[in-house]
Amino acid sequence: MKRHLGERLSALIDGELTDTQRERVLAHLARCEDCRREAVALRTLKRRMHTLSDAAAGDALTWRLLALAGGEGRRPYRAARAGWPGWPVRPGHRRAWSLAAAGVATAGLGLAAAVFMAGGDRPPGPKVVPAVDVFMVQHAITTGQVPARPSGVPAVSRAP
Amino acid sequence: MEFRSWPAGGMSPGTDPAALRLITTAVVVGLVASGVVLAAGRGLVTGGAQAKRPVAGGLERPAAQAQAAGIKLLGRAAEACRSVPYRGVEMAWWGPGGDTSVVEVWHHPGGQALAQAPETQALTHAPGTSARWLGQTQKPVPLPGSGGPNLDETGVLGMSPRLVSLLAANYVVAVTGRGQVAGRPARIVEVRRRGGGLAAWFWLDTATSLPLRKDMFDAGSHRFSTVAFADVSIGHGTAGGGPAPAARPWRTTLAPVQLARLRGSGWPLPGPLPGNLTLIGAKESVTPSGPVVDLDYSDGLSVVSIFVQRGYLPDRLGGWSQVALAGHKVYASDPDQLCFAWAARGFVYTLVAAAPRQTVGQVVVALPHDDDPGWLSRMKHGLHRLVSWFLP
Numbered sequence: 001m002k003r004h005l006g007e008r009l010s011a012l013i014d015g016e017l018t019d020t021q022r023e024r025v026l027a028h029l030a031r032c033e034d035c036r037r038e039a040v041a042l043r044t045l046k047r048r049m050h051t052l053s054d055a056a057a058g059d060a061l062t063w064r065l066l067a068l069a070g071g072e073g074r075r076p077y078r079a080a081r082a083g084w085p086g087w088p089v090r091p092g093h094r095r096a097w098s099l100a101a102a103g104v105a106t107a108g109l110g111l112a113a114a115v116f117m118a119g120g121d122r123p124p125g126p127k128v129v130p131a132v133d134v135f136m137v138q139h140a141i142t143t144g145q146v147p148a149r150p151s152g153v154p155a156v157s158r159a160p
Numbered sequence: 161m162e163f164r165s166w167p168a169g170g171m172s173p174g175t176d177p178a179a180l181r182l183i184t185t186a187v188v189v190g191l192v193a194s195g196v197v198l199a200a201g202r203g204l205v206t207g208g209a210q211a212k213r214p215v216a217g218g219l220e221r222p223a224a225q226a227q228a229a230g231i232k233l234l235g236r237a238a239e240a241c242r243s244v245p246y247r248g249v250e251m252a253w254w255g256p257g258g259d260t261s262v263v264e265v266w267h268h269p270g271g272q273a274l275a276q277a278p279e280t281q282a283l284t285h286a287p288g289t290s291a292r293w294l295g296q297t298q299k300p301v302p303l304p305g306s307g308g309p310n311l312d313e314t315g316v317l318g319m320s321p322r323l324v325s326l327l328a329a330n331y332v333v334a335v336t337g338r339g340q341v342a343g344r345p346a347r348i349v350e351v352r353r354r355g356g357g358l359a360a361w362f363w364l365d366t367a368t369s370l371p372l373r374k375d376m377f378d379a380g381s382h383r384f385s386t387v388a389f390a391d392v393s394i395g396h397g398t399a400g401g402g403p404a405p406a407a408r409p410w411r412t413t414l415a416p417v418q419l420a421r422l423r424g425s426g427w428p429l430p431g432p433l434p435g436n437l438t439l440i441g442a443k444e445s446v447t448p449s450g451p452v453v454d455l456d457y458s459d460g461l462s463v464v465s466i467f468v469q470r471g472y473l474p475d476r477l478g479g480w481s482q483v484a485l486a487g488h489k490v491y492a493s494d495p496d497q498l499c500f501a502w503a504a505r506g507f508v509y510t511l512v513a514a515a516p517r518q519t520v521g522q523v524v525v526a527l528p529h530d531d532d533p534g535w536l537s538r539m540k541h542g543l544h545r546l547v548s549w550f551l552p
Contacts, residue, residue, distance in 0.1 A: 112539075114542070114546065115539055115542035115543050115546055116535070116538060116539060116542055117542065118541075118542035118543075118545045118546050124470075124506055125450075125470040125471035125472060125506055125507075126449045126450060126470070126471040127449070127471060127472060127473070127474050128449045128450075128469055128470075128471035128472065128473060128503075128508040129449075129473075129474065129477065130467070130473075130477075130499070130501045130508065130510040131447055131452075132479070132493050132499050132501075132510070134445075134447075135454075135465070135467050135499065135510050135512050136498070136499065136512055138411070138443075138445075138454055138465065138467075138512075139456075139463070139465040139512040139513075139514070142441065142454075142456045142463060142465055143463040143514050
């Protein structure tokens with residue numbers, strides 16, 4: 001049964017063999033048609049993979065594609081454009097920062113409100129709603145004249 | 161313009177000796193007569209230097225005589241307020257754009273009853289009785305925390321011996337004319353400020369001296385209040401059919417000793433106030449939120465009532481709006497703005513005034529107010545307090 005190169009073939013293509021090992025592999029390829037076809041296929045695949053890798057070098061394209069895949073429209077693309085050169089801004093990180101900032105702001109406002117409330121002095125004694133009707137009547141008795149219209153009592157007529 | 165020419169060759173009157181003598185005599189007689197009149201007017205004839213001294217609180221003799229006559233008439237009016245029985249309908253107008261109130265008034269010698277016009281709520285009160293509102297059914301409804309005031313001291317239209325004496329001290333009074341109120345002939349007493357501005361007119365019934373009408377003017381001589389009888393019947397038998405007097409006392413009159421005791425326990429109860437306002441009465445009543453001290457001040461014409469009670473105002477006051485008065489933020493009762501309220505240093509002040517707005521402003525300034533500490537100071541205080549809670 002004829003033995004083929006197997007994993008040594010991919011090692012050849014990746015340049016991982018020593019000189020001696022490469023000579024043996026190449027000698028085998030010279031007389032084995034199957035291994036030659038497999039070597040060609042592996043090289044073609046590797047080349048294509050390398051081509052794909054070069055085409056994906058642009059971050060903008062990458063994030064746009066990812067955004068389209070994630071269904072979030074163009075916002076991440078804009079976010080990436082707004083970011084530092086060479087420092088891509090990822091949507092997940094942006095959202096986290098926003099949430100953190102909102103939380104800090106809320107906590108700050110709450111603390112400020114608490115400080116402001118604590119700074120106010122509530123005087124002792126009961127809460128008082130002036131009994132204006134009674135006071136106006138008492139005043140009318142003091143002055144001995146018609147009481148001014150107490151609140152809630154309809155005026156008889158309006159002055160011209 | 162008419163020009164007159166003298167005949168040629170004739171003498172003009174200025175060169176005729178007879179005419180010159182006549183003119184000279186007339187001038188001398190005129191000078192002598194003017195001197196006599198001036199001397200009489202300054203008192204040189206009767207009193208010499210003594211007559212030049214101002215009399216009656218800075219008034220010259222004619223003004224002093226007019227003052228005396230006016231005060232005498234007002235004194236009679238104050239007495240009539242207590243002794244004359246009458247029944248009438250009294251109307252009041254308060255300020256430009258203000259409302260007009262109407263009440264029916266019954267008065268028996270020694271007391272008084274007031275009732276607002278039919279179809280509206282009504283107030284009644286009488287000496288030693290409770291004040292009551294009359295509802296739609298005209299059945300008396302007791303006022304909250306009310307009792308019966310004694311009106312002997314004040315009388316109708318703010319006339320009382322005490323107020324007349326204050327009026328004499330603070331204003332210039334003169335009887336100036338005659339008029340008619342509710343079909344009755346009346347004498348008009350004019351009240352002026354010491355500076356000369358018109359302050360009030362009292363219309364006094366010619367027959368009984370009962371006050372029938374009172375007009376009040378502010379410092380700019382603009383009328384801000386008129387209280388007058390629209391209809392009145394005077395005499396015995398006219399005051400029947402009034403509301404029945406109630407039984408419980410309304411307020412307790414505070415004696416000077418009691419006032420001093422309250423002041424000693426921290427109550428801010430001022431004495432005289434700006435605008436020559438003298439404390440004319442102090443009373444105490446009890447409300448659901450605690451005792452209320454009612455201080456009444458007057459200069460003889462204006463009356464200002466200040467109600468003081470312990471506590472603080474709620475954050476929102478229904479029926480009131482916040483206004484700036486004399487540089488202070490206070491609440492004003494809607495819609496008339498006749499009542500003002502604010503809180504300071506643990507007390508609530510409610511001010512009701514029958515006085516010019518300028519006087520009200522002076523009073524508001526003279527009473528305690530809490531200074532606004534500013535937000536920065538409040539934040540510092542709050543931070544200190546919070547820290548002290550966590551790190552005692």
